[in-house]
Amino acid sequence: MLRSLTLLAALLLPVAALAQGPAPTPRPGTDFVPISPAQTPFGPPGRIEVAEVFSYHCIHCADFQPLMSAWKARQPADVRVTYVHAAWGGAVDNLARGFYAAEALNAVDRTHAGMFRAFHVERRIRTGTPEEVADAYAALGLDRARLVATMNSFGVTSRVNRAKQFAQRTGVNATPTIVVNGRYRVSATPDRGFQGMLQTTEWLVARERARLRQATAAAPPAAPRPAAPAAR
Numbered sequence: 001m002l003r004s005l006t007l008l009a010a011l012l013l014p015v016a017a018l019a020q021g022p023a024p025t026p027r028p029g030t031d032f033v034p035i036s037p038a039q040t041p042f043g044p045p046g047r048i049e050v051a052e053v054f055s056y057h058c059i060h061c062a063d064f065q066p067l068m069s070a071w072k073a074r075q076p077a078d079v080r081v082t083y084v085h086a087a088w089g090g091a092v093d094n095l096a097r098g099f100y101a102a103e104a105l106n107a108v109d110r111t112h113a114g115m116f117r118a119f120h121v122e123r124r125i126r127t128g129t130p131e132e133v134a135d136a137y138a139a140l141g142l143d144r145a146r147l148v149a150t151m152n153s154f155g156v157t158s159r160v161n162r163a164k165q166f167a168q169r170t171g172v173n174a175t176p177t178i179v180v181n182g183r184y185r186v187s188a189t190p191d192r193g194f195q196g197m198l199q200t201t202e203w204l205v206a207r208e209r210a211r212l213r214q215a216t217a218a219a220p221p222a223a224p225r226p227a228a229p230a231a232r
Contacts (some may be wrong), residue, residue, distance in 0.1 A: 023199040024192070031187045032202040039169045039182040042162070047080040050201055051179045053167055055086045056095045057128065058175045062116040064194050068176075069113070071198050081206055083108065086175050087164045091128025098133035100159040101150035107142055114140045136161050180204040 004217060026032055041049040052068055054061040061075040072081040085099040098115070102108050118124040118136040125132045130151065138144040150156060166172075170179045178186040178197065184204045 007177050023203070024196070026200040031189060031192065032184045032204060033171070033178075033198065035179070035183055035185055038107050039166075041082075042084050042166050042179075043080060043082045047078050048205055048212070049080050049082055049179075049181050050075075050205065051082045051084050051147045051166070053084045053086055053163075053172045053175055055088075055092055055104075055175050056099070056115045056119050056125070057092060059120060060188075061176045062120045063177050064117055064188075064197075065113060067194050067198065071201075078209065083112070084163050084166060086167060086172075087160045093160060094128050094133050095125075096128050096160050096163060097130070097151045097156055098147070100156045100163075101147050101153075102137060102142065103159070104150050104153070104155060104224055105142065105147065110213045111137060111140045111142065161184065181208045183208065
């Protein structure tokens with residue numbers, strides 16, 4: 001427990017310190033790691049994806065959530081923040097099933113912070129059984145029977161399996177971890193903390209934006225469509 005609290009303090013203390021000055025340059029191999037080969041983002045194409053791999057049982061994810069939520073609200077239209085609940089097996093997969101069921105019911109925005117509270121403050125979830133997970137969501141206003149049915153659906157099973165594969169392909173083995181557009185893996189460091197993690201993410205998003213613009217500019221123009229035959 002002491003080790004966990006020490007790590008938490010190391011992650012949180014740099015937030016205030018970094019806010020006072022310009023963001024330091026991210027360090028390859030320390031603040032972020034390129035993913036080689038680049039992987040397909042978790043969500044649909046069309047925007048720069050910032051995927052946070054997290055778990056409701058993770059105390060560091062709980063402390064990171066308010067910062068991530070505020071950061072998400074500031075992002076421009078070309079950036080998509082995607083929450084990916086980790087699926088490491090066992091009880092964590094029950095939490096993942098609950099999350100993807102809430103996602104299917106369009107309820108993540110109104111339950112995300114509440115599920116962290118249910119686990120870490122209210123202690124509604126102690127062993128991570130499907131029943132506990134369903135009860136926690138019901139306490140947040142979701143229809144319990146509908147949630148349970150969705151948790152057990154083929155669609156949610158597919159999402160859980162996809163989350164497992166995404167973590168494996170991108171090399172994620174701890175939470176919270178951010179994956180930028182399937183190309184970079186970002187973690188908090190003891191000296192720069194969660195704020196540094198988000199600053200690195202912004203830096204990588206800008207790099208991705210520049211790369212995509214350059215690729216678009218270098219792409220050959222589309223061939224003109226042949227004219228339709230004249231009507232007789």
